[in-house]
Amino acid sequence: MATPLSAGSFLSALENEGLIVVEVGDWRDHNRNSKGPWGPVNGVMIHHTVTKGSARTVDICRKGYSGLPGPLCHGVITKDGRVHLVGYGRANHAGLGDPDVLAAVIAERARPADNEATVDGNRHFYGFECENLGDGEDPWPAAQVEAIVRVITALCRKHGWTVRSALRHLDWQPGKVDPRGLDWGDVETRVTKRLGAKPPTAPRPTPARPVIDLSELVKAARTNPQMQGTPVTYAGVRTYEAALVDEGLLAKVRSDGHFGTDTVEATSKWQERLGYRGRKPGQPADGIPGKTSLVKLGQRHGFDVRN
Template identity: 55%
Template sequence: MAIPLSADRLVSALRAEGCTVHEVPGWRDHNRNHRGAWGPVHGVMVHHTVTGPGTDVVGLIYNGHSVLPGPLATGCITKDGVVHLTANGRANHAGGGDGAVLQAVIDESYGDRPPAPQKHDGSPGAVDGNARFYGWECENEGDGRDPWPRVQYDAIVRATAAICRAHGWGPKSGIGHLEWSDWKPDPRGFAMKDFRAAVAERLAHEPGWNPGEEDDVALTDADIEKIARKVLTLDGVIVNAVNDPNNTHIALASSARNIETIVRRVEAKVIGLGAPTVSDAQVTALAAAIAADSALADRIAEKVAVKLAARLAN
């Protein structure tokens, strides 16, 4: 039996996995627990929102609509990769589904996919999925043509892995709505088999792992000093790494797990070189400075920029 995560534990798990989390005001007390059970929980269900540009998709998932009251999921994962938390408890996302699928998820006993569902909401013998699954509503038109940006797909993988890791579950605890109900097609646009493989790869590493991050730890003291001296020479220069949409170093890879350590080493070195303090603006400026140095840029520029932008944004 798995007891649902508390709000604090959920937030901590998501952030440890490298997710960018937005706590929608009121989400900690927002749920449908008055309408039925919440728990024991056994898995995470992935959906698409069937929404296009111009929709307040986070508001929709939080509030629901005239036919189905909110919250409509644990969270809404938007195309920019932000995990917007919209519910702490039961939410109207899974509906009724197949008990054989639930048992296969509990046992993690299936192969590439759970047994084909034979039930749906309202059918005889359907199981209440809202009590058993966390839910991610993921912003997408759901027509099979609307793309899934890499940053969004990565966030869905991370968010699912975060919950699985917190509960001690494996990747087969993550399923799509189409694998739960014979009425549902979502998520459309990627294969759940491949999605579970990505979750499995993440679970095989420490929380917050990023592909290729092992190379990042090879920065030498000479590298750090070189960066630090660049920061000193940029005293008083502010590079707007947060608001410049054309800064490709911001738009590329997500930050490496150890990048905060690298930044702290740079700051410490700057102080050791004679600067009494180092501002966020100075350290942010290093993102642009090292971009001009190919040897350093190839190794850390984009990761440093992403991390520093996140720090400033917060």
């Protein structure tokens, strides 16, 4: 049982454990504190999102959806192992759960099976949503699992908790199955091992951001006047198409590195989302990347733009 960390201490705890942290908007002040108390905190809860695409997943967890306002957690752990902070304070993630489970977490002893839903978990737990479809088939990449281990370790280390202060949503609320497909035994073993060692002396280095050359991308888009998908050799097309897939604008099977018809149409939709239109009334945006729309896409998906 503990007083919640300040937002700054929470961030430092994660970074000191070597995590790559992305601060999203006004996360420090984005919460549901007006709807109920936040704290004392008793543990860390892990969920899966049932969503696909990092940008879309982070956006949903930050904003919520009809009937369940955001934030839906404190942090989103995407498949690349990054931790996106979307809120701090009370968050709509745990819901009502079992009082016997809470008592076991507080005492750091073996948990009973959950069979009641009477205690407000949003008050008592830090919550992390993990990008995963939750169908038992969607993989858990090594980078994502390592981030889950480090998130749990960071908060347990900061509060002086053992691994028994970490739990899954399925351990808390009857009927829940998340995080489905995650090897929880492996996670607990690795957390226990990390807690027995000193934290890293410095965060892991942030990976270099890809750079897309606008002129090369436009050249790829104009390779075939009929937009028939003529093969191109510019590697930046794959980075660009991956971002469009994440935005839900391009089917993954069509992200083949060829700036063809589907990519042009997806680009047009992205431009229109930003308010651009064709030259004539009712005409769609042209689907040829421009500097402003490309920069905005890069800001959301971790790449830079030159030319």
